[in-house]
Amino acid sequence: MSAPDGLLVVDKPAGWTSHDVVGRTRRLAATKKVGHAGTLDPMATGVLVLGIGRATRLLGHLSLTDKAYDATIRLGATTVTDDAQGDVVTTVDASGVTDAAVAAVLATLTGAIEQVPSSVSAVKVDGKRSYARVRAGETVELTPRSVTVSRFEVLARRGDELDVAVECTSGTYVRALARDLGAALGVGGHLTALRRTRVGPFSLDRARTLEQLAEAPSPEQLPVVPLDAAVAASFPRRELTDDEAVDLSYGKKLAPTGAPGTVGAFSPQGRCIALVEDSGGAARASVVFAPAGS
Numbered sequence: 001m002s003a004p005d006g007l008l009v010v011d012k013p014a015g016w017t018s019h020d021v022v023g024r025t026r027r028l029a030a031t032k033k034v035g036h037a038g039t040l041d042p043m044a045t046g047v048l049v050l051g052i053g054r055a056t057r058l059l060g061h062l063s064l065t066d067k068a069y070d071a072t073i074r075l076g077a078t079t080v081t082d083d084a085q086g087d088v089v090t091t092v093d094a095s096g097v098t099d100a101a102v103a104a105v106l107a108t109l110t111g112a113i114e115q116v117p118s119s120v121s122a123v124k125v126d127g128k129r130s131y132a133r134v135r136a137g138e139t140v141e142l143t144p145r146s147v148t149v150s151r152f153e154v155l156a157r158r159g160d161e162l163d164v165a166v167e168c169t170s171g172t173y174v175r176a177l178a179r180d181l182g183a184a185l186g187v188g189g190h191l192t193a194l195r196r197t198r199v200g201p202f203s204l205d206r207a208r209t210l211e212q213l214a215e216a217p218s219p220e221q222l223p224v225v226p227l228d229a230a231v232a233a234s235f236p237r238r239e240l241t242d243d244e245a246v247d248l249s250y251g252k253k254l255a256p257t258g259a260p261g262t263v264g265a266f267s268p269q270g271r272c273i274a275l276v277e278d279s280g281g282a283a284r285a286s287v288v289f290a291p292a293g294s
Contacts, residue, residue, distance in 0.1 A: 001030065001218065001219060001220050002029055002030040002031040002052075002053070002219050002220075003028075003029035003030065003031060003052050003053070003219040003220060003222045003224055004052070004053070004220065004224050004226060005052060005053035005054040005055050005224075005226070005227045006051075006052055006053070006055050006224035006225050006226045006227050006229070006230055007049055007050065007051055007052070007055055007058070007062075007202070007224065007225040007227075007230040008025065008029070008049075008050040008051075008052055008208075008213075008222060008223070008224050008225070009047060009048075009049055009050075009202045009206045009207045009208070009225070010025070010047075010048045010049075010050055010207060010208065010209075010210065010213070011045065011046060011047070011048075011204065011207040011208060011209045012040050012044070012045055012046060012047075012048040012196075013045060013209065013210065014042070014043060014044070014045050015042055015043075016042060017042050018036045018039045018040050018048060019036075021036065021048055021050070021210070022034050022035065022036055022050065024210055025050055025052075025210075025213070028210075028213055028214060028216070028219065028222065029052050029219050029222060030219040031052065031053065031219075033052065033053050033056055034050055034051065034052055034056070035050065035051050035056040035059050036048055036049065036050050036051070036059065037049045037050075037051065037058075037059040037060075037062040037063045037199065038062070038063050038067065038170060038199055040196060041083070041194070042085075043083060043084065043085055043193075043194065044194040044195065044196060045194070045195045045196075046069075046194075046195040046196035046197055046204060046207070047196045047197060047198060047199050047202060047203065047204055047207050048196070048199075048207075049062060049199050049200075049202055052224060053227075054227060054289050054290070055227050055230060057287045057289065058227075058230060058231065058234070058275075058287070061234075061235075061262050061275060061286070061287070062199065062200060062234060063170055064170055064262075065170060065199065065200035065234070066150070066167065066168065066169055066170070066200065067167070067168060067169075067170060067172075067196060067198060067199050067200075068151075068165070068166065068167045068168075068196070068197045068198040068203075069165070069166045069167075069168075069174050069194060069195065069196050069197060070155075070163070070164075070165055070166075070194075070195045070197055071163075071164050071165075071166060071174050071178070071191060071193060071194045071195070072161055072162065072163050072164070072191070072192045072193040072194075073161070073162045073164060073177075073178040073181060073182070073189050073190070073191060073192070074160055074161050074162075074189060074190055074191075074192045075094040075097055075160045075161075075162065075181075075182055075185065075187050075188070075189045076091060076092050076093065076094030076160045076182075076187050076188060076189070077090065077091045077092070077188055077189070077190060078090045078179070078182065078183075078188035078189070078190060079190045081118065081175070081190075082118045082173075082175040082176060082178060082179040082190050082191060083118075083175050083178075083190055083191040083192070083194075084190065084191065084192045084193075086190070090188055091188075092186075092187040092188055093187070094160045094185070094187040094188075095159075095160070097160075097185050097187060099154075099157065101185060102154060102157075102162065102181075102185065103154070105181055105184040105185055106152050106153070106154070106181070108184065109149060109152055109177055109180060109181060109184075110149050110150070110151070110152045111148065111149065111150075112146065112147075112148050113146075113147060113148070113149060114144040114145070114146060114147075115144060115145060115147050115172065115173065115176050115177075115180070116142055116143070116144050116145075116176065117142050117145065117173050117176055118173050118175045118176050118179065119141075119142060145171060147168060147169050147171055147172040148168065148169045148172075149166065149167070149168045149169075149172060149177070150167045150168065151165060151166060151167035151168075152164065152165075152166050152177065153165050161192070174191060174194055175190070175191045175194075178190055178191040200233075200234050201233045201234060202225075202233075206225075208223060227272060227289065228266070228270060228271060228272045231264040231266075231272040231275070232264060232266075232272070234264075235261075235262050235263055235264040235275065236257075236259050236261075236263045236264070237263070237264050237266060238257050238259075238263050238264065238265045238266065238276065238283075239266055239268070240254075240265050240266060240267055240268070240273065241268065242267070242268055244265075245265075245267040245268070245271075245273050248265055248273050248274050248276070248283075248285055248288070249273050249274065249288055249290065251285065251288070253282035253283065253284055254276070254282065254283040255282065255283065256278040256281060256282055256283050257276060257278055257283050258278070259278070260278075261277065262275050262276070262277055262286065263275070263276050263277070263283075264276075265283075265285075271290075272289055273288065273289060273290070274286075274287055274288045274289060275287040
């Protein structure tokens with residue numbers, strides 16, 4: 001037997017790629033149908049949300065949600081990758097940077113901002129990942145993108161190192177925030193540690209390490225958040241009649257929900273039939289999980 005359909009929240013270890021974690025989980029869950037929402041760099045740790053079975057259809061929608069991080073930024077040095085894994089390009093004495101100066105720049109990097117992703121990001125340029133082009137020796141210039149940083153706050157300072165908390169929309173690069181903070185201060189900066197503490201409603205208190213997951217007696221006993229519960233926790237809810245559940249499960253449009261974004265549509269029996277979005281004056285299914293009554 002394989003693990004049930006749903007979400008598994010993993011505390012990713014340092015040094016592992018997100019794909020490494022998916023591969024390990026496929027063995028633990030006894031199924032190849034495992035994917036992840038929101039890639040974490042190998043140096044990063046923390047919340048990695050995995051979808052199992054039919055819940056893999058949720059992942060593209062979960063990746064649009066907000067995220068939270070704890071990070072450490074070192075001022076006074078820039079690197080090729082904007083983090084500690086890249087070669088140092090420049091070093092500057094940052095001892096004269098005051099807390100007030102840091103706070104002033106943080107304010108400019110909070111709210112709705114235009115951010116240029118790190119050149120070693122996974123952003124595609126003419127169909128090829130930016131980081132692959134950089135590693136091939138190409139010079140890559142990425143265009144700015146609109147992101148929202150709702151929190152960028154210093155928790156502690158140790159000389160040139162800043163421990164910070166970041167809350168932001170998906171698509172925000174914390175490495176780029178470190179780079180831009182250092183640049184604005186005139187001394188450069190890069191990320192030395194990153195831990196994701198939350199993806200949407202799923203936080204570290206629900207996450208389990210791979211070692212803990214390996215202790216499950218069987219795949220069916222992995223701590224999977226069931227599909228229905230995962231949708232209910234992640235999206236606004238619309239209650240359907242029996243007739244609406246049947247119509248929706250077979251691709252028919254319904255009256256609009258009146259809610260912005262994605263909504264989980266549930267049958268009278270509590271089963272999530274689909275994710276729906278208003279478009280063209282009607283609610284249309286963007287993902288159908290199963291025919292009503294199945």
